[in-house]
Amino acid sequence: MIALLLRDLRLAFRAGGGFGLGLAFFLIVTVLVPFSVGPQSDLLATIAPGVLWLGALLACLLSLDRLLALDWEDGSLDLLATAPLPLEATVSVKALAHWITTGLPLVLAAPVLGVLLNLPGPGFSWLLVSLLLGTPALSVIGTFGAALTVGLKRGGLLLSLLVLPLYVPTLIFGAEVARRGAVGMETSTPLLLLAGITAGAVALLPFASAAVLRVNLR
Amino acid sequence: MPMSRTDKANTFWSYANPKKFLATTERMLPVLWVLAFACLAIGLVWGFFFTPDDYRQGSTVKIIYLHVPSALMAINTWLMMLVTSLIWLIRRHHVSALAARAAAPVGIAFTLIALVTGAIWGQPMWGTWWAWDPRLTSFLILFLFYLGYVALWEAIDDPDTAADLTSVLCLVGSVFALLSRYAVNFWNQGLHQGASLSLDKETNVADVFYQPLLVAIAGFVLLFVALVFYRTGTEIRARRIKALLARERAQEGMGR
Amino acid sequence: MMPDLGKYADTVISAYIVSLLLLAAIVALSVWRGRRVRAEMERIEARVSKHG
Numbered sequence: 225m226i227a228l229l230l231r232d233l234r235l236a237f238r239a240g241g242g243f244g245l246g247l248a249f250f251l252i253v254t255v256l257v258p259f260s261v262g263p264q265s266d267l268l269a270t271i272a273p274g275v276l277w278l279g280a281l282l283a284c285l286l287s288l289d290r291l292l293a294l295d296w297e298d299g300s301l302d303l304l305a306t307a308p309l310p311l312e313a314t315v316s317v318k319a320l321a322h323w324i325t326t327g328l329p330l331v332l333a334a335p336v337l338g339v340l341l342n343l344p345g346p347g348f349s350w351l352l353v354s355l356l357l358g359t360p361a362l363s364v365i366g367t368f369g370a371a372l373t374v375g376l377k378r379g380g381l382l383l384s385l386l387v388l389p390l391y392v393p394t395l396i397f398g399a400e401v402a403r404r405g406a407v408g409m410e411t412s413t414p415l416l417l418l419a420g421i422t423a424g425a426v427a428l429l430p431f432a433s434a435a436v437l438r439v440n441l442r
Numbered sequence: 443m444p445m446s447r448t449d450k451a452n453t454f455w456s457y458a459n460p461k462k463f464l465a466t467t468e469r470m471l472p473v474l475w476v477l478a479f480a481c482l483a484i485g486l487v488w489g490f491f492f493t494p495d496d497y498r499q500g501s502t503v504k505i506i507y508l509h510v511p512s513a514l515m516a517i518n519t520w521l522m523m524l525v526t527s528l529i530w531l532i533r534r535h536h537v538s539a540l541a542a543r544a545a546a547p548v549g550i551a552f553t554l555i556a557l558v559t560g561a562i563w564g565q566p567m568w569g570t571w572w573a574w575d576p577r578l579t580s581f582l583i584l585f586l587f588y589l590g591y592v593a594l595w596e597a598i599d600d601p602d603t604a605a606d607l608t609s610v611l612c613l614v615g616s617v618f619a620l621l622s623r624y625a626v627n628f629w630n631q632g633l634h635q636g637a638s639l640s641l642d643k644e645t646n647v648a649d650v651f652y653q654p655l656l657v658a659i660a661g662f663v664l665l666f667v668a669l670v671f672y673r674t675g676t677e678i679r680a681r682r683i684k685a686l687l688a689r690e691r692a693q694e695g696m697g698r
Numbered sequence: 699m700m701p702d703l704g705k706y707a708d709t710v711i712s713a714y715i716v717s718l719l720l721l722a723a724i725v726a727l728s729v730w731r732g733r734r735v736r737a738e739m740e741r742i743e744a745r746v747s748k749h750g
Contacts, residue, residue, distance in 0.1 A: 368614065372594065372607055382590075382597050386611065389586040393621040396629045417628070421621065432614050439606040482721075490714065501706045508717040551724035555717045562713040566706055665721070669728055676732040679739045686742050 225309060225317055232321035235294070246283040246326045247333055253279040254337040265342045272341035273351060273402035279337075280330045280355060281395055284362045285387060287326045289380045291318060291370040292437075301374075305441050311434040319360075319367040319430070327359035343406060350405020354418060358398035361422040364429045365390045371433040375440045393421055458535035460678045467671040474671065478664035485658030493650055505563045507655055511662035512555035516584060519549030519666065523591075524616050527609035537674065539605035540681065542612065544673030546592045548666060553585045579626045587615045601681055 257275050258268060295301040304314050334355050335348045343351065369387035373379030397418040404411045457463050489507035496503035523542040530539035560578055561571045572578065594611055598604035 372611060373597075375603075376597055379597070382593055385586075385593055386590040389583055389590060389622070390615070390618045392583055393618060393625040396622075396625040400629060414628070417625075429614070432610055436607055436610050439603055439610075442603070486714070490710075495704070501704050501710050504710050505713045508713060512717070547727070548724060551720050555720050558716050558720070559713045562709055562716070566709050665725075669724065672732055673728050676728070676735050679735045683735065683739050683742055686739075686746055690742075690746060 225313060228304075228309070228314065228317050229321055232318065233324060236321065236325040244329075246287045247329050249286050250279050250283040250330055250333060251337065253282065254340055257341065269342040269344055269406075272338060272343040273347055273406050274399050275341060276334050276338060276343070276351060277355070277358075277395060277399040277402055280334060280359065281362060281391055283330055284326055284359065284366060285384055285391075287322070288366040288370050288387065289373075289383055291322050291367060292374045293370070293379075296374050301437075302441060305438070311437055312430045315367055315371065315433040315437060316364075316426075316430045319363045319426075319433075322367065323360050323363040327363050331355040331359055346408055347402060347406030350411060351402045354398045354401035354405070354415070357401075357415070357418050357422055358394050361394045361418075361425045362391065364422075364425045364433075365394070368429050368433045368436065371436045371440065374437070394418070394425075397421060455533070455535070458533070458537050460537055460682075463537050464675055464678060467675055471668060471671055474664060474668035478661055478668050481657055481661030481664055483661075485654050485656075485661050488654035489651075489658060493654060496651075499567060502563055502566055503651065505559050506651060507658040509556060509559040509563060510655060511659040512552045512559065513581070514659060515662045515666050516549055516552040516556050516581065518663075519545050519552060520584065520587070520612075520616070520619070522670075523549070523612050527612040530605055531609050531613075536601075536605075536681070537678065539609065540677035541670060541674045542608070543595050543605075544677050545666075545670050546588055546595070548669045548673070550585070550588045550592065552662070552666075553581060553588060557581055557585065574630060576623075576627045576630050579630070580623050583622045583626070584619060587619055591615065601684065 254275065257271075257279075261267060261271070292301065295304070305311055307314070331352065334351055335343075338348055338351060366387055369383050369390070372386060373383045376382065397414045400414040401411050401418060404414065457466065486507055490504055493504065495501045523545050526538045526542040526545070529535060530542070557578070560581070564573060564578075565571050591608060591611060594608050595604055598607060
C-alpha cells in the first residue's frame with residue numbers, strides 16, 4: 225500500500241506528471257477575478273472566500289482525468305486489479321495520492337492568494353481549515369468520477385459533467401465555513417456538516433469507485 | 443430463468459423477459475396513451491378555464507396545474523430510475539436497466555417544465571425570473587444530475603457496461619442529490635435570514651384548485667408510464683439490433 | 699369562452715404554451731425514434747432470417 229502511494233507520488237512529481245498544473249490554474253483564476261469584477265477592495269473582500277473555494281475546486285477538477293488514465297493506458301491498472309491488495313484500498317490510495325499532490329498544495333496556496341483578494345483577517349484560518357477538511361472529499365469524489373470514465377477516449381468533459389453536481393454539497397458547506405469565518409460569524413455548524421460529508425465520502429465512496437473500476441476492467 | 447405458468451411467485455419477474463414485456467406493453471399502450479391524454483386534457487382545461495383566480499396570486503394560480511405535477515414527476519422519475527437501477531444491479535434483468543435509460547429523458551423534460559413554469563410564475567410574483575430559492579436550486583441540481591446520467595449512457599458503447607456504470611452513478615447520485623437538497627436549504631437560510639419567498643402552495647390550496655390538480659397529476663403520471671413503456675420497448679429493439687448485427691458479423695467472419 | 703386572466707394573461711399563457719411544447723417534444727421524439735428503431739429491427743430481422 226505504502227509502496228503504491230510512493231510510486232504514485234513519484235510519478236506525479238516527475239516532469240509531465242501534471243504536478244503544479246492545478247496550482248498554476250488556481251493562481252490564474254484568482255488573478256483573473258479582479259479583472260472581471262473590478263478592483264473595489266470591499267467587493268473583493270466579500271467574494272474572496274467563495275472565489276478561492278471555487279478556484280480550488282476547479283483546479284482539483286482539472287487534474288482528475290490524469291488520476292487513473294495514465295495507469296489505464298500502460299496497463300498497470302490491470303496489474304493492480306489482480307494484485308492481492310483489494311481494489312477498494314487501491315482506489316483509496318489513489319485518492320490519497322491525488323490529495324497530496326493536488327489538494328494539499330491548493331490548501332497551502334489559498335491563504336497566499338487570499339491576500340490578492342483582500343480576504344479579511346479572520347478569514348485566513350477558516351479558509352485554511354475548511355479547505356483542509358473539504359479537499360479530501362473532492363479527491364475521493366473525483367476518484368469515483370475518474371473510475372466511471374476511465375475507459376472512454378474523450379472522457380474529460382464527461383468527467384466534469386458527472387463530478388460537478390456531486391461537488392455541490394462540499395462546495396456549499398466549505399464555502400459557507402470560509403464565508404462565515406471571514407465576517408466573524410459562528411462556523412461550527414457548517415464545519416461539522418463539511419466534516420461529516422468528507423468522512424462519509426472517504427468511508428463509502430471507495431466501494432463505489434472499486435465496483436465501477438471492476439466493471440470497466442472486465 | 444425458466445418460466446412456468448403455474449409459478450405464481452414468478453409472475454412479476456416474468457416481465458423481465460423482453461419478449462413478454464414487449465407483448466404486454468404493446469397491449470396496454472393504446473389504453474395508456476388515451477387515458478394519459480384524456481386526463482391531461484381534462485385536468486388542464488378544467489384548471490385553465492373553469493377555476494377561479496386566487497385572491498392573492500390572481501390568475502397566475504393556473505400555472506399550478508403544470509408546475510406541481512411536473513415537479514412531482516421530475517422527482518419520482520429519478521426514484522423510479524433508482525429502483526430499476528437497483529433491480530438491474532441485483533437481479534441483472536436487462537429490461538430494468540433499459541427502463542431506467544428510457545426514463546431519464548422524460549425526467550429531463552419534466553424537470554425543464556417545472557423550472558420554466560417556476561421561472562415564469564416567479565416573474566410577476568417575486569419580481570424576478572430566478573431566485574436562488576432552495577427548491578428552485580434543488581431542481582437545477584437535479585437537472586444537472588439527469589444530464590450527467592444521460593451523457594454517461596450515450597458515451598459508452600457496450601450496453602452491459604453502460605448499464606452497470608449508470609446504475610452505480612444513479613445510486614451515488616441519489617445520495618448526493620439528497621445531500622445537496624439539505625445543503626441548499628442550509629445555504630440559503632444562511633444567506634438571507636427568513637427568506638420571504640415561500641413556494642409552499644400545498645398549505646392553502648382549496649378544493650376548487652385541488653380537484654383539477656389531482657386530475658392533472660394523474661395525467662402526468664399516466665403520460666410518464668406510457669412514455670417509459672414505449673421508450674423501453676424502443677431500447678429493447680435497439681439492443682436486439684445490436685445483437686443481430688454482432689451475430690451477423692460473427693457469422694461472416696466464420697464464413698471467410 | 700376565454701377566461702379573464704387579467705394582467706397576468708401573458709404569464710399564464712406563456713407557461714402553458716412552453717409546457718405543452720415541451721411535453722409534445724418529448725412525446726414526438728420518443729415516437730420518432732421508436733418508429734425508426736422498429737423499422738430498422740424489422741429490416742434486419744428479415745435479412746437475417748433470409749440468410750438463415
